[in-house]
Amino acid sequence: MSTDKEKLLYVEHCKGLNGLEKVVLREVRGSSVEVYLFGGQVTSWKNEYGEELLFVSSKANFKPPKAIRGGIPICFPQFATHGSLEQHGFARNRHWSVDPDPPPFPKNTSNKAFIDLILRPSEEDVKIWPHRYEFRLRVTLGPGGDLMLTSRIRNTNSDGKSFTFTFAYHTYFYVSDISEVRIEGLETLDYLDNLKDKERFTEQGDAITFESEVDKVYLSTPTKIAILDHERKRTFVLRKDGLPDAVVWNPWDKKAKAMPDIGDEEYKHMICVEAACVEKPITLKPGEEWRGRQELSAVPSSYCSGQLDPLKVMQSS
Numbered sequence: 632m633s634t635d636k637e638k639l640l641y642v643e644h645c646k647g648l649n650g651l652e653k654v655v656l657r658e659v660r661g662s663s664v665e666v667y668l669f670g671g672q673v674t675s676w677k678n679e680y681g682e683e684l685l686f687v688s689s690k691a692n693f694k695p696p697k698a699i700r701g702g703i704p705i706c707f708p709q710f711a712t713h714g715s716l717e718q719h720g721f722a723r724n725r726h727w728s729v730d731p732d733p734p735p736f737p738k739n740t741s742n743k744a745f746i747d748l749i750l751r752p753s754e755e756d757v758k759i760w761p762h763r764y765e766f767r768l769r770v771t772l773g774p775g776g777d778l779m780l781t782s783r784i785r786n787t788n789s790d791g792k793s794f795t796f797t798f799a800y801h802t803y804f805y806v807s808d809i810s811e812v813r814i815e816g817l818e819t820l821d822y823l824d825n826l827k828d829k830e831r832f833t834e835q836g837d838a839i840t841f842e843s844e845v846d847k848v849y850l851s852t853p854t855k856i857a858i859l860d861h862e863r864k865r866t867f868v869l870r871k872d873g874l875p876d877a878v879v880w881n882p883w884d885k886k887a888k889a890m891p892d893i894g895d896e897e898y899k900h901m902i903c904v905e906a907a908c909v910e911k912p913i914t915l916k917p918g919e920e921w922r923g924r925q926e927l928s929a930v931p932s933s934y935c936s937g938q939l940d941p942l943k944v945m946q947s948s
């Protein structure tokens with residue numbers, strides 16, 4: 632296959648909803664990913680059977696500048712709300728560009744389905760957050776259907792000033808039924824409860840299950856978290872690097888009803904588990920660069936974080 636045709640197979644630039652620019656990544660076994668340049672936001676991740684693994688609300692706006700409800704919104708330069716910046720910062724509300732000069736891939740990777748995007752502040756942005764930066768985002772669909780996001784944020788201030796930020800990949804996983812979902816890997820950890828004035832508690836249970844609204848920032852978590860969808864016999868495995876915390880959120884019925892861009896019953900089919908850096912903000916001096924990665928995979932459901940080797944599960948009858 633010629634390199635042009637091959638490239639088209641792996642990476643296709645096209646128009647999405649409302650004519651917004653979109654990139655489709657495809658792998659030979661049939662898995663795919665969609666990334667909108669608006670927000671630098673992944674809005675679809677399908678396995679080789681064409682099953683959608685991320686949640687995007689049926690009422691999501693694909694009309695800038697409002698963020699798209701679902702997929703993987705990027706929260707930068709802040710997670711949540713502090714001072715004058717809007718909730719979750721503004722990276723998810725901006726138009727990103729394809730990066731003409733991406734950082735080199737590590738030599739040993741054979742990944743072909745990837746896109747490099749870049750975001751720099753506009754003069755308007757500098758007025759609301761007085762710093763200059765280069766935010767490079769690489770979205771990669773691996774040969775086995777895994778989805779990797781790598782963020783590289785460099786301080787390019789020429790005034791010698793450092794800047795400090797918090798960050799999250801606000802990932803919305805699609806689940807069959809939230810009441811059948813269990814999260815493993817966060818047991819016994821401390822968390823800040825956003826429903827109780829960010830008070831600090833310690834998680835007691837042996838796995839996290841859901842019966843009502845949850846909005847917690849788990850602190851200094853393991854690098855691997857498992858999200859088990861019992862009904863669908865599917866486990867999502869989230870691996871993260873450079874992102875010590877993890878946010879777990881489901882709005883439940885009352886909050887969902889109050890949100891215009893999510894269906895009243897849709898909370899039953901989503902769980903946000905967000906690789907994040909919240910408790911200890913990151914500070915960069917001019918010229919310094921921070922890197923934060925998350926890698927998502929979906930494996931058969933009997934795999935639990937660290938208890939069973941997914942390869943053994945895959946080979947078992």
Ligand code: TA6
Pocket residue numbers: 698711718719801825846878879880903905
């Ligand atoms: O990640 C949890 C959270 O901070 C919740 O408090 C809720 O606000 C959610 O994010 C969605 O925020 P958004 O600004 O996207 O509506």
